[in-house]
Amino acid sequence: LQLDFWLSPRGLGDPVDIRVPFPSLQPLKAHLEANGISYSIMIEDVQTLVDHEQMEMLRSRRGLPLSTNTFDYATYHSLDEIYAFMDLLVAENPNLVSKLEIGRSTENRPLYVLKFSKGGTNRPAVWIDTGIHSREWVTQASGVWFAKKIVLDHENDEGLASILDKMDIFLEIVTNPDGFVFTQTQNRMWRKTRSRNSGSICIGVDPNRNWDAGFGGPGASGNPCSETYHGPYANSEPEVKSIVDFVKNHGNIKAFVSIHSYSQLLLYPYGYTRTPVPDQKELHQISEKAVAALSSLYGTNYKYGSIITTIYQASGGTIDWTYNQGIKYSFTFELRDTGRYGFLLPAKQIVPTAQETWLALKVIMLHARDHLY
Amino acid sequence: QDIDDVGHKYYLELVLEDVLDKDSTVNCTAEVLYHLGNNNIAPDVQVSLEGELKNTDEADNIFYHRIKSLEKELVAENIPDSYGNVPPEMEPIHLLAWVASGYVIWQNSTENTEFHLAQIKHVKQVKRSDEYLEFDYMILLHEMVSQEIIPWQMTVLWHPQHGVQVTQDSRQPKHASE
Numbered sequence: 001l002q003l004d005f006w007l008s009p010r011g012l013g014d015p016v017d018i019r020v021p022f023p024s025l026q027p028l029k030a031h032l033e034a035n036g037i038s039y040s041i042m043i044e045d046v047q048t049l050v051d052h053e054q055m056e057m058l059r060s061r062r063g064l065p066l067s068t069n070t071f072d073y074a075t076y077h078s079l080d081e082i083y084a085f086m087d088l089l090v091a092e093n094p095n096l097v098s099k100l101e102i103g104r105s106t107e108n109r110p111l112y113v114l115k116f117s118k119g120g121t122n123r124p125a126v127w128i129d130t131g132i133h134s135r136e137w138v139t140q141a142s143g144v145w146f147a148k149k150i151v152l153d154h155e156n157d158e159g160l161a162s163i164l165d166k167m168d169i170f171l172e173i174v175t176n177p178d179g180f181v182f183t184q185t186q187n188r189m190w191r192k193t194r195s196r197n198s199g200s201i202c203i204g205v206d207p208n209r210n211w212d213a214g215f216g217g218p219g220a221s222g223n224p225c226s227e228t229y230h231g232p233y234a235n236s237e238p239e240v241k242s243i244v245d246f247v248k249n250h251g252n253i254k255a256f257v258s259i260h261s262y263s264q265l266l267l268y269p270y271g272y273t274r275t276p277v278p279d280q281k282e283l284h285q286i287s288e289k290a291v292a293a294l295s296s297l298y299g300t301n302y303k304y305g306s307i308i309t310t311i312y313q314a315s316g317g318t319i320d321w322t323y324n325q326g327i328k329y330s331f332t333f334e335l336r337d338t339g340r341y342g343f344l345l346p347a348k349q350i351v352p353t354a355q356e357t358w359l360a361l362k363v364i365m366l367h368a369r370d371h372l373y
Numbered sequence: 374q375d376i377d378d379v380g381h382k383y384y385l386e387l388v389l390e391d392v393l394d395k396d397s398t399v400n401c402t403a404e405v406l407y408h409l410g411n412n413n414i415a416p417d418v419q420v421s422l423e424g425e426l427k428n429t430d431e432a433d434n435i436f437y438h439r440i441k442s443l444e445k446e447l448v449a450e451n452i453p454d455s456y457g458n459v460p461p462e463m464e465p466i467h468l469l470a471w472v473a474s475g476y477v478i479w480q481n482s483t484e485n486t487e488f489h490l491a492q493i494k495h496v497k498q499v500k501r502s503d504e505y506l507e508f509d510y511m512i513l514l515h516e517m518v519s520q521e522i523i524p525w526q527m528t529v530l531w532h533p534q535h536g537v538q539v540t541q542d543s544r545q546p547k548h549a550s551e
Contacts, residue, residue, distance in 0.1 A: 076456055137455075188455045189491065189513065189522045206520075225547075227520040263517075312518050339489035340392070342515055346457030 001028060019046060068092060073145050073354075075347045076137055079109075079181050082174055085144060086112060093151050102172075103242025106195040109177040111242050116150050116169040124372055125168040126255040126365050129243070132207050132318070133191045134179025136261040138335050138345045138353055143173035143259070145354035146361070163365045166372070167254070170246075176207055176239050189343065193237050197224035205231035208260075209316040210240045213324055214272025217315035230316045247325065255329035255368040256322040257361065262342050263311065263334035264302045266291050266360065269323040271307030272315035279328050280306070286329070286367050290360035297356040300336065307332065329368050333357060380409040381484060391427060392468070399424040407484045415480045433533040436465045440498065440506055447498040447508075466496055469537065470510055473529040476539045478514065487517035494524065505530045511545070523547070 001024040007017035020028055032039050043049060065071040068088050077085070090097045096116055103111045117123065130143035150169060153160045163169075174180055178194040192204030202225035209220035212234035216222070220230035235241045247253055268283040270276075277283065287304035294302055307314060311334070319330035336345055336353045345353070374382040383405045391397035399422055406417040440447060452467050453459045459467050470493050478488040491513040499507040507530050514523045524545035530538040 184455075189515075191520060221519075227522070341453060341457050342489055342491050344453045344455065344457045344492060346453070349457075 003028070017042065068148055068151070071144075071148075073141075073148065074351050076141055076350070077144070078184060079174060079177055082140065082144060083110075083112065086114060086147070086173070089114070089147055089151060096151060096154060097147075100170075102246045103238055105176070105178045105239055106193055106237070107178045107181075109181075111172070111177065111239060112174070113170050113172045113246070114147055116154070116164065116171070118154075118164045120168075122250065122252050123166065123168045124252050124254045124368075125170055125250065126163075126257070126368060127170045127172075127247070127253050128257045128259065128361065129172040129175045129318075130259045131173060131180060132175040132239070132258060133260055134176045134183045135189050135191050135343045136335075137183070137343065138261050138350060139259045140174055140180065141347075141350045142335065142354035142357055143171060145351060146358060147171055147173065149354075149358055159362050159366055163362075163369050166369055167365070169365075170253075172243070175243075178239075179204070191227050192229065193239055195231075195237060197229070197232075200224040202229075205229055205237050207237055207240050208258075208318055209314065210234060210237050211244075211316050211318050211321035213317065213320035214270075214315035217272050219272060219313035219315040228314075234316065244321075247322065247327075253322075253327055254372060255331075255364055256319060256327045257331045257333065257364060258318045259333045259335065259357075261335040261345070262337055262339070264300065264336060264338050265310055265332075265334040266294075266302055266304040267307045267310055267319075267332045267334070268305075269307065269317075269320045269330055271311075271313060271317040272320050274308055276306065277323060283329070283331075286364060287331070289367075290331075290363040293363050294356045294360040297359060298352055300356055328373060329364060331364060333360070376406075378409065380407045382406045389422075389426075394427075397427060399426060412483050416482060418479065430533065432465075437506065437533050443498070446500055448496070449493070450495050452493040452496070466508070467493065469508065469529060469531060470496070470512060472537050473510070473527055473539050474512055474514065474525075476537075477525060477527055477542050480542075481544075485518055489515045489517070491515040491522060499528075505532050505535070507531075521547075 002021050003024065004019035005016065006019055007015060009016050065088070068085060071085055071088070086099055090099050096118065098115045100113045100115055101110045102113050105111060128143070128146065131140035150160065154164055155161055176193060179190050179192060182190045182194060192206050194204055196203060206220070206228045209228050209230040215234040216230055221228045223229060231237060235244055266287045268277070268287060284305070291302040291304050294300060303310060307317065319332050323330040335357060336349055374384070376382055385403045385405065387401050387403060389399045389401055401420055401422045403418060403420045408414045408416065447466070449463055449466065452463050471490055474490040482488065493510060493512050495511040497509045499509055501507050507528065510527050510529060512525050512527065514525055516523060524547065525542060526545055527542040528540045530540055
């Protein structure tokens with residue numbers, strides 16, 4: 001009968017527990033009844049329980065990856081998962097990666113930046129941020145991938161190795177953690193920070209209108225209920241102020257890239273004025289090369305140009321400020337797609353997006369390395 | 374082209390690409406006239422296709438009969454979901470919303486707007502006694518320039534031979550507390 005005793009017969013009066021294979025159910029029941037042995041069913045279907053437990057185990061294993069090698073880059077993660085990932089990455093690569101806290105968000109969440117460095121003191125640096133607009137989920141997800149990519153390639157990839165020989169890379173993956181949590185718990189379409197606006201029931205400031213470059217001009221809104229509300233004054237948002245302070249204190253950042261989605265664009269300053277930047281020609285050429293590199297992987301089409309001529313007028317934007325600080329190589333990306341899924345980009349596009357974007361980032365970083373100023 | 378006292382006319386050359394088959398493309402040209410002053414009039418659009426659109430009769434009929442034979446009215450939310458997923462059986466509902474939202478977008482476009490369908494928040498089938506399928510959609514439109522997410526209600530009629538009709542649509546108030 002192939003009976004599997006989970007509690008073997010011990011003595012008179014003691015219960016016996018048996019797992020019974022399906023074909024043996026009837027014969028066993030008949031035998032027990034014929035001998036006046038009472039029985040009860042403890043578990044109707046053991047297989048169901050086993051299946052359920054398997055599923056639970058898989059799920060919990062996904063929630064707590066034990067290393068950045070088992071981390072799933074092809075899916076969207078929670079803030080806690082991303083913060084845990086950062087710690088894992090640092091622990092696995094202490095000689096290359098460190099984690100800096102550059103400030104706290106409005107809701108007091110830590111703002112973390114990963115520093116990738118092969119040594120030196122205050123080397124010229126590249127800054128990359130993702131997730132400043134919280135609903136642009138492919139950007140934070142790409143940031144996580146970039147972090148791992150740097151670690152994987154820092155020795156064997158000639159280009160990256162040569163960049164890190166001379167420069168440090170700073171990467172802020174969740175630039176707007178309050179907004180990010182809000183997109184996961186309340187409103188998937190939330191863009192701004194979560195700061196209270198005095199005199200209004202509306203919450204949040206657009207962190208990409210809060211910088212001190214043409215602040216408050218056309219291309220930003222003075223209405224707290226608007227998605228492009230610039231805030232009460234420049235740098236009112238701690239998420240922005242902490243980057244401003246970091247950049248000023250560092251003093252040696254040579255390239256600054258702020259990553260958004262969607263539209264498939266590579267943009268350089270200005271957004272607040274039609275006056276072209278002095279370095280327009282060079283930035284345009286870099287953009288052309290970077291976009292060609294990006295397209296080479298999957299054929300993804302990007303347009304490029306200054307913010308105001310390519311997308312729309314926007315004042316108080318990040319890279320307008322960084323450019324005016326003297327960071328010549330200031331760029332903004334708008335990643336996939338062009339509107340089919342928009343902000344709700346399917347997870348299976350995360351890795352291809354990150355891969356192609358990385359090629360463009362390398363073009364920018366290599367150019368900076370070769371043209372340090 | 375600026376046309377004095379009338380508006381601005383744009384001459385476009387476009388390539389239409391089949392969403393379900395990237396290699397299938399059709400060239401077309403269009404003329405779009407945005408009327409001066411009054412933003413309440415939809416732009417005039419004239420389109421000519423150089424070629425033919427693919428025949429979708431088979432898929433249309435399969436979808437039509439599937440919905441017609443449902444015992445309970447179809448109800449669904451969040452298409453795509455937060456992670457970009459659309460269950461395969463919801464894909465036609467998604468595509469239908471896309472077409473219908475195209476009409477709404479056209480009716481509400483100016484030279485200073487760029488709308489995209491961001492998400493279907495909610496869709497409910499309304500049973501009809503005639504041959505049409507009717508769906509009551511609550512969609513979110515994303516407007517690029519203002520970056521606003523605008524809820525919009527639209528009532529959509531569809532029939533495999535008679536095509537899509539938006540019989541009613543109205544902009545909805547945003548929830549200020551969010």
